[in-house]
Amino acid sequence: MHIVITLIILVAGWFGYHRWSRHRARKTLLASPLTDQERTIIADQIPLIRRLPPDLNAKLEGRINLFLDQVTFVGCDGLDVTDDMQLSIAAQACLLVMNTDQWYKHLRTILIYPGAFQSLQTSHDGYVVREHKQIRLGESWAYGPVILSWADTYQGGINDEDGRNLVLHEFAHQLDQLSGHTNGAPVLNRGQSFADWERTILEAYDRHVQATETGRTTVIDPYGATGHEEFFAVAIELFFEKPAALQQDEPQVYQQLSDLLQLDPLTWPQN
Numbered sequence: 001m002h003i004v005i006t007l008i009i010l011v012a013g014w015f016g017y018h019r020w021s022r023h024r025a026r027k028t029l030l031a032s033p034l035t036d037q038e039r040t041i042i043a044d045q046i047p048l049i050r051r052l053p054p055d056l057n058a059k060l061e062g063r064i065n066l067f068l069d070q071v072t073f074v075g076c077d078g079l080d081v082t083d084d085m086q087l088s089i090a091a092q093a094c095l096l097v098m099n100t101d102q103w104y105k106h107l108r109t110i111l112i113y114p115g116a117f118q119s120l121q122t123s124h125d126g127y128v129v130r131e132h133k134q135i136r137l138g139e140s141w142a143y144g145p146v147i148l149s150w151a152d153t154y155q156g157g158i159n160d161e162d163g164r165n166l167v168l169h170e171f172a173h174q175l176d177q178l179s180g181h182t183n184g185a186p187v188l189n190r191g192q193s194f195a196d197w198e199r200t201i202l203e204a205y206d207r208h209v210q211a212t213e214t215g216r217t218t219v220i221d222p223y224g225a226t227g228h229e230e231f232f233a234v235a236i237e238l239f240f241e242k243p244a245a246l247q248q249d250e251p252q253v254y255q256q257l258s259d260l261l262q263l264d265p266l267t268w269p270q271n
């Protein structure tokens with residue numbers, strides 16, 4: 001009996017120690033700054049980051065360190081993954097979570113293709129499962145990898161004013177997927193009302209679908225009319241890259257995203 005109790009205490013102690021040391025390592029990473037060389041790489045590849053206020057910059061750097069420690073990058077189709085590529089992706093992904101407690105806790109792997117890649121999609125028609133290939137620039141799986149085209153990742157980072165950013169788009173899906181569903185209804189921030197979020201996003205989505213169907217151009221990409229989850233992802237791209245245009249066209253959407261991410265890009269110096 002004594003041996004059983006001793007074993008239970010030892011196992012519990014080991015788990016406790018393991019948990020504590022992981023917690024300590026996470027805290028250390030979150031408090032660690034980047035090197036000057038890493039800062040230069042990020043500033044060169046993602047001009048948006050040069051506009052961040054210093055307090056946000058410090059938080060971003062800690063999260064980049066945590067991200068790089070957690071995630072394995074895998075090159076596909078012969079791509080050699082460089083440190084610059086890893087830094088660029090980590091920095092853009094962490095923009096979404098730099099000022100909240102949200103974290104990509106399920107993410108372990110990022111696959112990077114040199115450019116657009118073929119993806120095998122399955123659809124169900126009764127008992128028949130059909131498979132077809134699609135050309136994709138990126139994909140985000142809830143409990144699986146994020147897949148990115150490097151050419152489009154680079155282009156999305158270097159041009160921070162066109163409202164298009166592949167990494168922000170795919171990691172908006174990652175954020176959305178933390179709720180267990182991919183439906184444009186992410187886990188909200190403390191104090192946010194789900195009823196207000198739902199009403200705001202659904203009404204804006206319906207307006208956008210109507211505009212798209214009647215051929216009217218808006219600041220929001222027509223792709224956002226293909227589903228609530230895509231509307232959320234393209235709105236996130238605009239929130240960072242064209243905040244004034246989003247705020248002007250859809251002020252309540254801008255406010256909801258601002259409350260969700262605890263950020264206000266309108267107050268950051270513009271180029």
Ligand SMILES: [Zn+2]
Pocket residue numbers: 169173229230233
């Ligand atoms: Zn998408």
